[in-house]
Amino acid sequence: MRVKVDADRCQGHAMCTLACPELFLLNDDDGHAYVLDEQVPEQFTEKVRQAQRGCPEDAIQLFEV
Amino acid sequence: MASRLEDQADRVVLDFDPAVCPHDRWIEKFGEAREKCPLFFSEAHGGYWVAASYEHATRISRDWVTFSSKKTWDPETGKLEGGSVIPPFPGPPFVPVETDPPEWKFYRHLLNPYFGPKAIETYRARAQEVMRALVDRVIESGRCDIVNDFANPLPALVTLDILGIPYDQTNWRRFCDPFHKLAYGRGTHEFPQTLKELDWIREQLARQVELDRESPREGLFSSLCNGEVGGNPFSVSEIVGLGMMVLVGGVGTTNALFSNTCHWLSQNPDIRRKLIDNPDMLPIAREEFVRFYSPVTSAGRFVTQAVEVNGQMLEPGRQLMLSFSSANRDEAVFENAGEIDVERFPNPHIGFGSGIHRCLGSFLARMFFETMFNEVMARLPDYVVDEARATRYPDISTKNGWITIPASFTPGPRIGEGLAL
Numbered sequence A: 001m002r003v004k005v006d007a008d009r010c011q012g013h014a015m016c017t018l019a020c021p022e023l024f025l026l027n028d029d030d031g032h033a034y035v036l037d038e039q040v041p042e043q044f045t046e047k048v049r050q051a052q053r054g055c056p057e058d059a060i061q062l063f064e065v
Numbered sequence B: 001m002a003s004r005l006e007d008q009a010d011r012v013v014l015d016f017d018p019a020v021c022p023h024d025r026w027i028e029k030f031g032e033a034r035e036k037c038p039l040f041f042s043e044a045h046g047g048y049w050v051a052a053s054y055e056h057a058t059r060i061s062r063d064w065v066t067f068s069s070k071k072t073w074d075p076e077t078g079k080l081e082g083g084s085v086i087p088p089f090p091g092p093p094f095v096p097v098e099t100d101p102p103e104w105k106f107y108r109h110l111l112n113p114y115f116g117p118k119a120i121e122t123y124r125a126r127a128q129e130v131m132r133a134l135v136d137r138v139i140e141s142g143r144c145d146i147v148n149d150f151a152n153p154l155p156a157l158v159t160l161d162i163l164g165i166p167y168d169q170t171n172w173r174r175f176c177d178p179f180h181k182l183a184y185g186r187g188t189h190e191f192p193q194t195l196k197e198l199d200w201i202r203e204q205l206a207r208q209v210e211l212d213r214e215s216p217r218e219g220l221f222s223s224l225c226n227g228e229v230g231g232n233p234f235s236v237s238e239i240v241g242l243g244m245m246v247l248v249g250g251v252g253t254t255n256a257l258f259s260n261t262c263h264w265l266s267q268n269p270d271i272r273r274k275l276i277d278n279p280d281m282l283p284i285a286r287e288e289f290v291r292f293y294s295p296v297t298s299a300g301r302f303v304t305q306a307v308e309v310n311g312q313m314l315e316p317g318r319q320l321m322l323s324f325s326s327a328n329r330d331e332a333v334f335e336n337a338g339e340i341d342v343e344r345f346p347n348p349h350i351g352f353g354s355g356i357h358r359c360l361g362s363f364l365a366r367m368f369f370e371t372m373f374n375e376v377m378a379r380l381p382d383y384v385v386d387e388a389r390a391t392r393y394p395d396i397s398t399k400n401g402w403i404t405i406p407a408s409f410t411p412g413p414r415i416g417e418g419l420a421l
Helices: A015-019 A042-053 B026-036 B054-062 B103-115 B117-139 B146-151 B153-163 B172-184 B191-214 B220-225 B236-267 B269-277 B279-293 B362-379
Strands: A002-005 A024-026 A033-035 A060-063 B039-042 B048-051 B071-074 B079-082 B143-145 B298-303 B307-309 B312-314 B319-323 B402-404 B406-408
Touching: A002 A033, A002 A042, A015 A024, A015 A042, A015 B279, A042 A060, B048 B054, B054 B319, B079 B298, B103 B117, B103 B220, B103 B236, B117 B146, B117 B153, B117 B362, B143 B146, B146 B153, B146 B172, B146 B236, B146 B362, B146 B402, B153 B172, B153 B220, B153 B236, B153 B362, B172 B191, B172 B236, B191 B220, B191 B236, B220 B236, B236 B269, B236 B279, B236 B362, B236 B402, B269 B279, B269 B362, B279 B362
Parallel strands: B048 B319
Antiparallel strands: A002 A060, A024 A033, B039 B048, B071 B079, B143 B406, B298 B319, B307 B312
């Protein structure tokens, strides 16, 4: 699975980092989220799905490949 | 005279004015609205739209062009429109909440670094120190008022610390209480006095502007005092306005969140004990309290161009209310929305708003909440609320909070060192 945070939609609610702090990092200044690597390690798949469902801005995109 | 766009279409009118909303009716009335027509028209205050569902509230929040936040107030021409409050009241806009891009971007980016996750961690120790001192004031007596001893002063005083406005043992109350009264006092006979007390706070901020211009230091307030907008220095009234925005934005709101939470935990001591024993549960529980209580219940928008939403035509010039509290009870998104589930996750609530105006202070609010929770649960975990004397805000149209929550508990020792209040 790959994950992208849509920077135009993200508004820094930080619910993704609550779901998966290992992968979703927050910008120091505005709290907007980003990932260092789009490839999701197997063990975080479920947490990343929760992050996607928990985003009020629909800013997280998942690609199953 | 051309007929209004809205008259040409099937406008759903509900007999409900959520801009004046008694606490005991909002759940039932908004529930009805979500079922009948989640985007409805209220004829009060000259007529305005209300978005009561999660889907409408979030979609509308994302379109800041059609649904503007900008408040226009010209005392000379009498022009008054837009802004966060329905109906608008005379006065300059709250910045950046009542602005649109590009103005929004300038102010938001200026303020962001002081409220981002990195900055928040630098304030945590001070917040703990202030909370310890607030608990010290009452711990030996076995009695307190959750609202006026903790939930209101903690955010007020630490926000003043962040701004760099000094206070001391003799005057700290004068800095805290007016923000609390502002949240529920509009329309009461005490309100003029509250406005005078807020003016006193503005005077203290204005005095600090002079001091900071003479001797700049670190921090938000000083950088405003010595900063520029459009090549010109910020005016004193702009700086004072920004300081007041930060205080108004953060005090009554965090107060309401913590007050409601404490009240509920007193009624649910088993869950209170579970949260105390399992600190890892707190972040998720905290978000559920934000969702369920939605301390900022609504925000206004201004329709700038004709648009069809939900089969209805919205005319430019109308105000529209985004109801965060109703959206957060939408069963289409939140199962058993009317119940608190401290383990609810995912929880895509919009208690901190939605779109570009997402609460600037959300990271700070979370830290304040954790700090207050940890200190209260460590030192007075068995507190019991006096339900007969606990009093809610009568009107929750803008804030869902409590006027007072008296409680009693097993007395404990003062910790004593450091700040005294």
